[in-house]
Amino acid sequence: MAKDNDKRQADATRDGSVTLQDIAAHAGVSRSTVSLVLRESPLVAERTRQKVQASIKALGYVYNRGAAALRGSRTQTLGVVVYDIANPFFGAMVAGIDAVLNRQNYVSFLTNSEDSPARQQRFLERMRExxxxxxxxCPAEGTDPRLIATLQEWRLPCIQVLRHVGQPPFDYAGTDFEQGVRQAVxxxxxxxxxxxxxxxxxxxHSATRARWQGYFSAMxxxxxxxxxxxxxxxTRQAGFDAIQALMAESSPPTAVICHNDLMAFGAMLGLKRLGMTPGIDCAVVGTDDVEETALSDPSLTSVATHPYAVGEEAARLALRRIANPDGAREQVILSPRLQVRESCGAHRPAAFSRHAKPLVTQD
Amino acid sequence: MAKDNDKRQADATRDGSVTLQDIAAHAGVSRSTVSLVLRESPLVAERTRQKVQASIKALGYVYNRGAAALRGSRTQTLGVVVYDIANPFFGAMVAGIDAVLNRQNYVSFLTNSEDSPARQQRFLERMRExxxxxxxxCPAEGTDPRLIATLQEWRLPCIQVLRHVGQPPFDYAGTDFEQGVRQAVxxxxxxxxxxxxxxxxxxxHSATRARWQGYFSAMxxxxxxxxxxxxxxxTRQAGFDAIQALMAESSPPTAVICHNDLMAFGAMLGLKRLGMTPGIDCAVVGTDDVEETALSDPSLTSVATHPYAVGEEAARLALRRIANPDGAREQVILSPRLQVRESCGAHRPAAFSRHAKPLVTQD
DNA sequence: AGTCGTTTTTGGATGGGTCTAAATCTAGGC
DNA sequence: GCCTAGATTTAGACCCATCCAAAAACGACT
Incomplete structure (x- = not known):
């Protein structure tokens, strides 16, 4: 047996792959016991546990999650599909997701659909594999609502984030955009x-509809x-063009609310282009409250949609759903908050620091 | 045999997991053959291939990459560790990585070290599992240089991105920051x-050292x-504070180059706070050329470091290294380009800026 | 018909864990 | 000293594809 031990160990150092079998041999127990130790089962006696743990350390064992996943049912991985990863908003959201997942030893695949349903579809299939x-x-624009049903058939839990498609009993995490626009109005x-x-x-999509709804009802x-x-x-360009079109009308608006901050930045540039000053000649309000709102000139009043927090909630919901696949579907909806700065003409804070917002927006 | 077939198929629809075995039975061939078809092996006869493919479609088979990875040696996954995913620079970089990987059917795990070597270490271990x-x-600040050697022992190919630690024969993709600063000077x-x-x-770290080097040697x-x-x-705050300290000196600088765009934005705000106009009273140059450079006021002159392209190069290098683990290490270094805008006082493009100035001096 | 070289196909071992049911070991009670 | 419930441990099947060596099929050529 000692000889067998040695051989195993030699193998291990040669190709760097120590297995449960090796640990078992080294500790003088069975593979099953080692497996239980690894999963911190309470069934194992303390003495045995320590012995095994020592062997694990001694041989430099590395757990093989792939192998475990093959037999067990969990891979401890999550797929995240966004439609514009270069957008700082999603950066913050992904950071929130990451923070929650790490606590649970999960890792996530991230892919970028670029708002193309076809790309999105390919990614989902790959995730499934x-x-x-x-x-x-975060469904790409133009996503077929039936997609959600398809995923259900695949028995692949899906949490929609920020936008949603398909019929209501679904899992969703997002912000109440309708209320946000209402606050701005x-x-x-x-x-x-x-x-x-x-x-x-x-x-x-839902996120657009909700904003319109908020606008019309508030007005x-x-x-x-x-x-x-x-x-x-x-896009920023769209905001730039739109504001100029609006200002050319016979009785132009005195204030404008924008779908997102990018458009608001564009609108402010458009106003300047016309010789007007945002916040004085026309108030501008954005949506999202990305970090850059504080450093534009004038600083941008914006409806904070808390991307980091949305990411956290979505990840938490996903973990709940994994633990309980047939539980009741949940919609987690955060309340937005209007972050007043200069561009709406309400006030012009004197100091930089006063309107600087923390790097991480957390509720 | 037909009966066996039926049973299999019933199983399949019940728990949604069709295996190679099922396909094989349905098509009347062996598991091995199906496997060959899936991997598009030229060994399979055309007629057989079509027959198998039909069965695959008929049964709604989903390839199990985990199982394949267990036997084969590739998981078709990559780990990406950045230190600040909320930073738009990394968003762009990740987009570049994603674009390259997708073409090769790879998916990547993304994690955020938040510049903590301890977190980073945990992630790397999880990736290994x-x-x-x-x-x-992208090594976190304070990463022990021996980490690279450790990864090598783990036989886990590692491409460093943007920053590097450890001894030179390593794989690396990044931008020539030294040259960038030199261009600015x-x-x-x-x-x-x-x-x-x-x-x-x-x-x-390397990225800081290179910038200083460029500055000193160019000067x-x-x-x-x-x-x-x-x-x-x-941070932005650091830029804000630093510029004010510099301006308080007996003979203040007439131009300032910043480590990144965030600091440059902070510096511009700092100048405004002092009643000065960036680009006129003091030139400001940033580094990275993030998207927001164009919408600041004045627009920011910046050394473009091409995050998207860096991401692409890094991903390509990784794929090369996977294909050939013992090949010669490579360093892919992109040349930065100075993107001249208003903040350095070189010129003021007519489009947006004409009316911008009065606006800023309003404080 | 027999031989030979290709082209295709295949059985069975393999990778590294988890699961289940059964075996083994305790300590307490009589 | 024997019996049993409860605590530990274990053997062996299983998850699903890949790999390899060997078998089968095929066609061409003596």
């Missing part, structure tokens, strides 16, 4: 604005029917 | 500046010895 335990999906009305425009997306609530709005793309 | 084929590592000298300051990191090359510089943190 890798047997991820769940998917966090309310604030602007308080400041005396009446002609408030909204520029936002034309695509049909109506204040008895302001003469809404003016524009359905555009979601 | 998942048997990733290679690691793309040269440009500023051409514009007539003599008192050029540099504010940058104090930590000891010396122009016969400008009276260098003034500050070693600070790398």
């Amino acid at each position: 890798h047997r991820v335990d769940a998917i966090l999906l 309310d604030h602007l009305v308080t400041l005396g604005h009446r002609r408030i425009a909204f520029i936002g997306g034309q695509a049909e 109506a609530g204040h008895g302001l029917d003469q809404t003016c709005c524009l359905r555009t793309g979601l | 998942h048997r990733v084929d290679a690691i793309l590592l 040269d440009h500023l000298v051409t514009l007539g500046h003599r008192r050029i300051a540099f504010i940058g990191g104090q930590a000891e 010396a090359g122009h016969g400008l010895d009276q260098t003034c510089c500050l070693r600070t943190g790398l």
